Amino acid sequence: MKNSRVFDLLGPIMVGPSSSHTAGAVRLGLMAGKILATEIRKARILLHGSFAQTGKGHGTHLALIAGLLGMYPDDERIKIASQLAESYGVIINFENIDLGQVHPNSVKFELTGANGQKSTIIGSSLGGGKVIITEVDGFRVKFTGEYSTLIAVYPDYPGMIAEITTQVASAGVNIAQMKVSREGRGRKALTVIEADEVIKDIVVQHIKGLPKIEKVMYLEQMN
Amino acid sequence: MRSYLELLEQANSNKSKISEIVILREMEATGLDREQLLAKMKLNYSVMQQSVEQGLTSEWRSFSGMVGGDAARLIEYGKSERTLLGHTMNKVAARAIAAAEINAGMGRIVAAPTGGACGVLPAVMITVQEIIGSSEEEIIMAFFTAAGIGMVIAERASVSGAEGGCQAEIGTASAMAAGAAVELAGGTPEQTAHAGAIALKNFLGMVCDPVGGLVEVPCIKRNAMGAIKAMTAAEMALAGIKSAIPLDEVIDTMASIGRQMPCSLRETAQGGLAVTPTGKRIEENIFRG
Numbered sequence: 386m387k388n389s390r391v392f393d394l395l396g397p398i399m400v401g402p403s404s405s406h407t408a409g410a411v412r413l414g415l416m417a418g419k420i421l422a423t424e425i426r427k428a429r430i431l432l433h434g435s436f437a438q439t440g441k442g443h444g445t446h447l448a449l450i451a452g453l454l455g456m457y458p459d460d461e462r463i464k465i466a467s468q469l470a471e472s473y474g475v476i477i478n479f480e481n482i483d484l485g486q487v488h489p490n491s492v493k494f495e496l497t498g499a500n501g502q503k504s505t506i507i508g509s510s511l512g513g514g515k516v517i518i519t520e521v522d523g524f525r526v527k528f529t530g531e532y533s534t535l536i537a538v539y540p541d542y543p544g545m546i547a548e549i550t551t552q553v554a555s556a557g558v559n560i561a562q563m564k565v566s567r568e569g570r571g572r573k574a575l576t577v578i579e580a581d582e583v584i585k586d587i588v589v590q591h592i593k594g595l596p597k598i599e600k601v602m603y604l605e606q607m608n
Numbered sequence: 609m610r611s612y613l614e615l616l617e618q619a620n621s622n623k624s625k626i627s628e629i630v631i632l633r634e635m636e637a638t639g640l641d642r643e644q645l646l647a648k649m650k651l652n653y654s655v656m657q658q659s660v661e662q663g664l665t666s667e668w669r670s671f672s673g674m675v676g677g678d679a680a681r682l683i684e685y686g687k688s689e690r691t692l693l694g695h696t697m698n699k700v701a702a703r704a705i706a707a708a709e710i711n712a713g714m715g716r717i718v719a720a721p722t723g724g725a726c727g728v729l730p731a732v733m734i735t736v737q738e739i740i741g742s743s744e745e746e747i748i749m750a751f752f753t754a755a756g757i758g759m760v761i762a763e764r765a766s767v768s769g770a771e772g773g774c775q776a777e778i779g780t781a782s783a784m785a786a787g788a789a790v791e792l793a794g795g796t797p798e799q800t801a802h803a804g805a806i807a808l809k810n811f812l813g814m815v816c817d818p819v820g821g822l823v824e825v826p827c828i829k830r831n832a833m834g835a836i837k838a839m840t841a842a843e844m845a846l847a848g849i850k851s852a853i854p855l856d857e858v859i860d861t862m863a864s865i866g867r868q869m870p871c872s873l874r875e876t877a878q879g880g881l882a883v884t885p886t887g888k889r890i891e892e893n894i895f896r897g
C-alpha cells in the first residue's frame with residue numbers, strides 16, 4: 386500500500402469480525418442503497434467468490450442488509466439487521482453467482498424501491514474496509530465513496546457534460562475526478578463526478594432539473 | 609512513510625518524539641489540523657477501551673459459537689495467587705483477548721491494523737497507561753508512533769493476512785504497540801525502533817490459517833501473544849537492548865517471507881490449522897449448521 390495514512394492503520398471503528406467481509410460489506414450495501422435513492426422494498430443479493438464461500442461466518446449477509454438499511458460499519462445493530470429488515474417489511478433474498486473475472490469479494494445487488502424504481506449495482510470489498518463500485522445499471526464505473534460522488538444518467542448528446550459540471554463548479558465545488566461511460570453512441574451515458582467537498586442538495590436538485598436528465602444519484606463522502 | 613530511519617532522523621534533528629513527526633507529516637498530507645487528528649485518535653482510543661471493557665465483563669459469544677468468555681476466564685484466574693504472569697501481564701493478555709472476542713461476536717472495535725489483530729494495541733496501551741500513569745494526552749500522542757511503525761510496514765510490506773500471512777497482522781500490531789509503549793515509558797526514538805524490530809522479528813513466518821476462514825481460531829489467542837511480545841520487546845528496548853537487524857530491514861524480511869508463503873497459508877483456510885482434522889470438523893459444523 387503506497388501513501389498509507391495514520392487512520393488506515395488505526396481504524397476504522399467498525400463492527401467485526403472482518404474489515405473486508407463485514408465493514409466493507411456494510412459500505413457496499415450503504416452505497417447501493419444510496420444509488421437506489423429511495424426507500425428500499427426488495428433486494429436480491431448475489432454473492433460471488435469468497436463472499437459466497439465464507440460470508441456466512443463473517444456476517445457478510447447481515448452486513449450487506451445493514452448497509453442497505455442505511456447503517457454505517459460501526460453500527461451495533463448490524464447483528465440484528467435481518468430482523469430489522471423484516472420488521473420494516475423489506476424482502477431480502479440471497480443467491481450465489483459467478484461474476485467472472487472480478488475481485489473475490491464481490492456482490493451484485495438488484496434493488497427495488499418503494500415506487501417500483503429499480504437499480505442494479507456491482508461492487509467489491511478490497512480489504513481494510515475499502516470498497517469499489519464497478520457497475521451501476523449496466524454501466525461500467527469505478528468509484529470508492531471516499532469522495533462526494535454524483536452520478537447522472539442521461540441521453541448521450543453534446544453539451545450535457547458541460548451543463549452538469551457547470552452546475553457543480555458554480556457551487557464552488559472542486560471536481561477531483563470525472564468519468565463518463567456510454568451504453569453506445571448517441572444512446573445513454575452515465576457520468577460519475579467525484580468531488581473533495583460536499584455537493585449541496587440544492588445543486589443536486591438543479592442537476593435533476595436539467596432538461597433530459599433521467600436520473601441523478603448522490604453519495605456523501607464516507608470515511 | 610518509506611522508512612522508519614527517515615522518521616528517526618527527523619525526530620533526532622528536531623529533538624522531538626516520533627509521534628510529533630508522524631503528526632506533522634499527517635497534517636501536511638491530509639490538510640487536517642492537529643486538533644482534528646487528536647480528536648479522531650481520542651475517539652479511537654475510547655472505542656478501544658469500551659471494547660476491552662465489554663469483552664471482560666460480558667458473556668460474549670463469537671458469531672460461529674466457536675469461542676467466547678475466555679477473556680473473563682483469564683482475568684478471573686489472574687486474581688489468584690497462582691497467576692504465572694503476574695497481575696499486570698495477565699491483564700495484558702486478558703484485555704487483548706477481550707477486544708478480539710468482541711470483534712468475533714460482531715461487536716464494535718477499532719481495526720488496528722485489522723479487525724483480526726484488534727486486541728493488541730488496546731491491551732498494551734491501556735496497561736502501559738496504568739503502569740506509567742500517563743496522561744490522556746500522552747497516550748493519544750503515542751498512538752501516532754504506533755501508526756508511524758504501521759505506515760512503514762504498510763508501504764514496505766503489507767498489513768493484510770491475505771497478502772503477507774499473520775506476521776503482517778498480529779506481527780504488525782505487536783511492533784506498533786511495542787514502539788508506542790517505549791515512547792510512553794519515556795524511551796528514545798531509537799528505542800522505539802528497536803522495540804518494533806524485536807517484536808516483529810518474533811512473528812516472522814507466522815502464517816494465516818483461520819479455521820473455517822473465520823477470525824476466531826487461532827486469531828483471538830494470537831492477540832494475547834502479540835500483546836505480551838510487545839510488552840517484552842518494549843521492556844528489552846527500554847533496558848538498552850538493541851535489535852541487531854534494524855526495523856526497516858526486518859520489515860523487508862517480513863515482506864519477502866510473505867511473498868514466499870503459498871496461497872494456502874494466506875487467509876484462504878486451505879492450510880495450517882484450518883486443515884487439521886479438528887479444524888475441518890469445526891468448519892463443517894459451522895457451514896452446515
Ligand code: SF4
Pocket residue numbers: 724725768769770773774775777778815816817818822823824826827828830875
Ligand atoms: S490468522 Fe489470519 S485472520 Fe487470524 S489474525 Fe492472523 S492474519 Fe488475521
